[in-house]
Amino acid sequence: MRPLPPWLSYWIGMTAAEQWRSRTAAILIAPVERGFRPPYQGKESMMIASQLAKLIGVEQVSADAEDLAAHRFDRWCLKHWQDWQGEALHAPACVVRPRDSADVQSVVRFAAANSIAMVPWGLGSGVCGAVEPRPDQILIDMSAMDQVLSIDEENLLLTIEAGINGLVAEEAVAERGLTIGHWPQSIGISSVGGWISTRASGQFSTAYGNIEDIVYAIEMVLPDGEMVTLGKAPRAAAGPDLRHLALGAEGTHGVVTSVTLSLRRQPETRRFSAWYCADMASGFRAQREIVQQDWRPPVMRQYDASEVARLFPDYAQGEQCLILLVHEGPASRVDAEILSVESIMAELGLNPADAAAAEGWMGHRNTVPEWRDLLEQGLIADTIEVSATWSQIDAIYDDVVAALKTVPDCVNASAHSSHVYRSGINLYFTFACMPADTSVMGDRYLESWDQALTATAEAGGGIAHHHGSGRLRRDYLHYDLGENGLMLLRKLKQAIDPQGIFNPGNLLPPADAD
Structure with a gap:
């Protein structure tokens, strides 16, 4: 494998050998x-x-x-x-x-x-x-469909086969001073086609957008074997945007075979900042003010006190929460953004933390334990990503953490935010259960998910932010889509795949369960 550029190794926080093992x-x-x-x-x-x-x-x-x-x-x-x-x-x-x-x-x-x-x-x-x-x-x-088909440096477009690993695609454009700007934690082990199918989001999404903001065109084989190309120009008003028949469909509408993505030039400058806040609510207010003043740090992450103690022990200060920011782009804009962020934080009473916390996060952000390592330690755990408006998010944080703690054998219920929008924010909840009897781990797992999704929905939030729905969330889709929306999605599936041969049982709940 060709050695990674030093800046890319730094970005993903892994050596070339580690990436090869991951692939x-x-x-x-x-x-x-x-x-x-x-x-x-x-x-x-x-x-x-x-x-x-x-x-x-x-x-x-x-x-x-x-x-x-x-x-x-x-x-x-x-x-x-x-x-x-x-x-x-x-x-x-x-x-x-x-x-x-x-x-x-x-x-x-x-x-x-x-x-x-x-x-x-x-x-x-x-x-x-x-x-x-x-x-x-x-x-x-x-x-096996893992080739770079073209890199258009004038129009900043990358066309690749859908099976290509995301890191390989990023590496290909990095050699030309470009970036896709899509950095999911799974970049070393996920495919670009998978990004499309799950409506994925990357760690730098606050500035660069989610996959639906980056995709330019999609080639897909439909359930009858016919090929369709969805997307032709930078923008279109030629009816509904048919790219969304592939985005988030999770293999139920056909097979994505190639993708064209809109690229960016690599940033001129990158700087870091970090801040303490007394509680999650005050941190949410600060993040809202930053984005609503139209500043866009690509990375904005906020950890509750439990996660600070677990993930950033060297920076823990009692029950304080921690906000990490990555600022990048033209040097003059980065300087102006940091000055404005400092002013916002001071006005809201947030105190600066050591920026090394944010820089350190960059170095280890893709390092996560394998499920089997946790199982061997007697733990079953997962993360649950949801989203909500600014006016809903405080209650959702409180309600979901409280709901998770009601699950028997729960030893952790915590959260951090990682994707920020003008109108709201996401939350990543982490739970872990440690029952003495490993045969009930599955029950604890499903109960934790049920508690989190139900509490989110009851508080008005969205139950799926960027990992897709699969079989895990399919019975909760009515919370986001409504019964009529679910019926519409089922009609679309029937029209596209009348035999129901593409990934049956996934995404849509069984018809007799409606």
Whole structure:
């Protein structure tokens, strides 16, 4: 692998060797026991694999036991717990790795003609249960479609195949002094197609936007095998924006095969600042004032006292909360922004903290424990991202933390904010439960999610900010969409995929559950 530019290594906080290990780990998300064998693959599964091999080549189709096992699930914590407990989990009939859009079309047309369900797979970094293949389904692994197709430096456009790793795409444009500006924590293990499918958000979104603000065009194979290109110009008024049929669809409307993203030039200057606030409410007020005065630090993060003690122990000051800011762009604008932020903070009574806290966050921000490491310590945990208006967020923070603490065996309920808008903000809740009986971990996990999403919805907030919905949130979608909105989404699915062969069971709750 080509060495990373020094600035890029700094940004992602990992060495090239660590990134390579992360990418390799993404291919085999679930540890596979040496003696693992998937559930019996009957004649139907063998026929599916054989026919697909004839269509696109033997090397592109795998029914190998370890390959099937590695694609049973993604990074959803609940599935890792089930696997850790020894529960038998379904594997797909076969794993197909298309080389190009024509291969994807061939696979989809075969599946449509034979009414066989398909499950798209990017790099397996999803955390909400969008991937749950069954023995009679085809899993389409897009990781072989990983090429940079073009970099247009005049118009600042990057076109890549959908299976490319996000870091590889960023590295390609970084060599030309450009950046995508999209930095999810999973950048080393996620695909660009996955960003589209989950409506992803990156750590620098406050200035650079979420993926829907960065995407220029999307190429997608529909459930009948036809190809469609969505997006043609910097802006259009040619009817509804059809790119949103792919954004957030989580593999239920087709397969994204290539993406064009709008780029930025790398920033001239970067500086850091950090601030203490007496409580979360006073910090929210400060962040609101900054963005509503039209300043846009790309990174604005606020941690409650519990998270400060756990993540920034060297900077903890009693029950004080901590705000971290990253300022970047033209030097004159950065200087002006910092002066204005200092004035806002002083006026609101916030005290400066050591800016090294923010700089240190940059160095370790993508380092997180594996689920199995926590399970071995007796913990089941997760993060839950929601969002709300400024007038709702104080109550949501208080209510959700209180609700999480009612779950038996809860040993942590905390939160931080990480994405800021003129009209509101998101919150990332972290919970951990430590039951003496590991067999009830799954119950504690689902109860924690239920408590958090229900409390958020009752306070008027949105229950899904940027990780997608998958199977984990699908039964709560009515809170955000309303019953009529859910019905409309179901009608769209029926129109696009009348056979229901794309990722069945994902995103939409079963019809009989409405």
